[in-house]
Amino acid sequence: MLELAVLGLLAEQPRHGYDLKKRLSETLGPLWGISFGSLYPALRRLERAGAIEAVDESATAPTPTGTHVPTGSLKGDLAAARMRLRARPSRRTRRAYGITDRGRAMFAELLTDESDDDEREFAVKLLFCGRLDPVARLAFLERRRAQLTQRLVADRKPANRTIDRYTRSLLEHRTRSTQHDLEWIADLIAQERAEQIGDRTEGASA
Amino acid sequence: MLELAVLGLLAEQPRHGYDLKKRLSETLGPLWGISFGSLYPALRRLERAGAIEAVDESATAPTPTGTHVPTGSLKGDLAAARMRLRARPSRRTRRAYGITDRGRAMFAELLTDESDDDEREFAVKLLFCGRLDPVARLAFLERRRAQLTQRLVADRKPANRTIDRYTRSLLEHRTRSTQHDLEWIADLIAQERAEQIGDRTEGASA
DNA sequence: GCATCGATATATCGATTCGATATATCGTGT
DNA sequence: ACACGATATATCGAATCGATATATCGATGC
Numbered sequence: 334m335l336e337l338a339v340l341g342l343l344a345e346q347p348r349h350g351y352d353l354k355k356r357l358s359e360t361l362g363p364l365w366g367i368s369f370g371s372l373y374p375a376l377r378r379l380e381r382a383g384a385i386e387a388v389d390e391s392a393t394a395p396t397p398t399g400t401h402v403p404t405g406s407l408k409g410d411l412a413a414a415r416m417r418l419r420a421r422p423s424r425r426t427r428r429a430y431g432i433t434d435r436g437r438a439m440f441a442e443l444l445t446d447e448s449d450d451d452e453r454e455f456a457v458k459l460l461f462c463g464r465l466d467p468v469a470r471l472a473f474l475e476r477r478r479a480q481l482t483q484r485l486v487a488d489r490k491p492a493n494r495t496i497d498r499y500t501r502s503l504l505e506h507r508t509r510s511t512q513h514d515l516e517w518i519a520d521l522i523a524q525e526r527a528e529q530i531g532d533r534t535e536g537a538s539a
Numbered sequence: 540m541l542e543l544a545v546l547g548l549l550a551e552q553p554r555h556g557y558d559l560k561k562r563l564s565e566t567l568g569p570l571w572g573i574s575f576g577s578l579y580p581a582l583r584r585l586e587r588a589g590a591i592e593a594v595d596e597s598a599t600a601p602t603p604t605g606t607h608v609p610t611g612s613l614k615g616d617l618a619a620a621r622m623r624l625r626a627r628p629s630r631r632t633r634r635a636y637g638i639t640d641r642g643r644a645m646f647a648e649l650l651t652d653e654s655d656d657d658e659r660e661f662a663v664k665l666l667f668c669g670r671l672d673p674v675a676r677l678a679f680l681e682r683r684r685a686q687l688t689q690r691l692v693a694d695r696k697p698a699n700r701t702i703d704r705y706t707r708s709l710l711e712h713r714t715r716s717t718q719h720d721l722e723w724i725a726d727l728i729a730q731e732r733a734e735q736i737g738d739r740t741e742g743a744s745a
Numbered sequence: 746g747c748a749t750c751g752a753t754a755t756a757t758c759g760a761t762t763c764g765a766t767a768t769a770t771c772g773t774g775t
Numbered sequence: 776a777c778a779c780g781a782t783a784t785a786t787c788g789a790a791t792c793g794a795t796a797t798a799t800c801g802a803t804g805c
Contacts, residue, residue: 334761334762335761335762366763367762367763368762368763368764368765369764370762370763370764370765371761371762371763372762374761375761375762378761426769426770
């Protein structure tokens with residue numbers, strides 16, 4: 334799971350641990366607060382497996398991450414100039430990783446696997462599903478749709494036991510949320526289909 | 540977290556592991572698929588800590604869990620009669636646990652703690668917040684509201700980096716979901732307030 | 746009767762993840 | 776000069792997961 338996320342980000346460009354964590358927390362937000370205690374071990378795992386490797390920063394990365402958008406003050410400019418001079422910002426031995434071919438293969442495999450994803454896994458895969466071919470992507474979204482539909486069906490028959498008031502509220506809210514999710518996925522699917530038809534038509538007319 | 544959930548359920552009545560897992564998965568649903576690999580160790584932890592203890596089933600439990608609502612056929616009745624005769628269904632050495640005073644104290648403490656809950660923790664606490672006094676319950680709900688409001692504010696300023704199409708969709712959906720959650724909590728809070736006022740009025744008139 | 750299947754039930758293992766903590770550097774504000 | 780907050784990596788023990796093993800029971804089919 335973490336490995337998929339890490340490989341997905343590193344496939345774009347080399348990054349270091351802190352940066353990976355920031356990106357992922359920004360995007361996955363409250364759904365998954367990744368901790369360094371899992372991230373750094375994961376990086377070492379991936380490195381041992383030959384999926385990623387340490388790279389020289391500044392070589393490949395045009396945006397050195399920590400640029401921070403200086404406040405525009407004179408001091409800010411000076412600081413930026415100093416940064417540029419030193420070439421390597423290097424806050425406490427920064428270690429950037431890049432993805433290898435082996436890693437790319439691994440990523441493709443993890444992204445393609447058709448298991449019954451939980452909320453997190455779905456979110457992570459969605460984040461990278463732009464790298465799937467249209468057919469696989471549609472299948473991925475359809476799987477999610479089926480899953481949510483199934484969940485709604487299960488929610489339909491309320492448990493026979495006595496339900497506390499707050500429990501009932503939670504259950505009802507969950508059902509509404511699932512419906513909300515379902516509409517969202519349905520929209521995504523509709524868009525995908527529209528585009529695929531569009532592509533075909535263009536292809537035929539060309 | 541698991542401890543809070545287990546103690547909360549056992550405070551109602553004695554239960555065994557499998558049953559606990561079923562109840563929790565039913566209610567927390569996709570948010571938290573508790574595994575036996577965490578449940579059984581948790582039970583032993585709690586037992587070691589003197590928060591729960593093995594109890595004789597059938598002694599306290601009027602509903603033997605596995606009642607299953609017989610199909611109404613003759614065979615079903617016979618099976619039920621056999622069950623009743625044997626008194627102890629006992630599928631593979633079933634171990635039921637009951638809560639102790641120590642456990643009740645622990646539960647109260649876990650439920651009352653005012654940390655910044657994640658989604659799971661909030662759901663679990665909500666499940667049991669009926670056992671909080673009205674003031675503490677309102678405070679709990681208000682904390683959640685503040686948290687969600689804060690999250691919306693954070694979502695407001697979109698990252699400066701380039702965002703992939705699916706990432707954007709995910710982000711937008713997350714914001715909508717948070718709004719949805721916020722409305723829900725606001726409703727719960729409104730209800731609480733209405734009732735507290737109602738109680739005060741009744742008390743004054745009595 | 747008997748075989749088999751699915752639900753019930755507990756247990757354990759290795760691997761993953763979490764949460765807290767330690768440490769260090771850098772830029773900024775005072 | 777100093778403190779502070781953001782950046783950055785690392786590690787530890789504990790909690791959790793996911794898979795697997797094992798056993799019993801009731802129901803279904805032959």
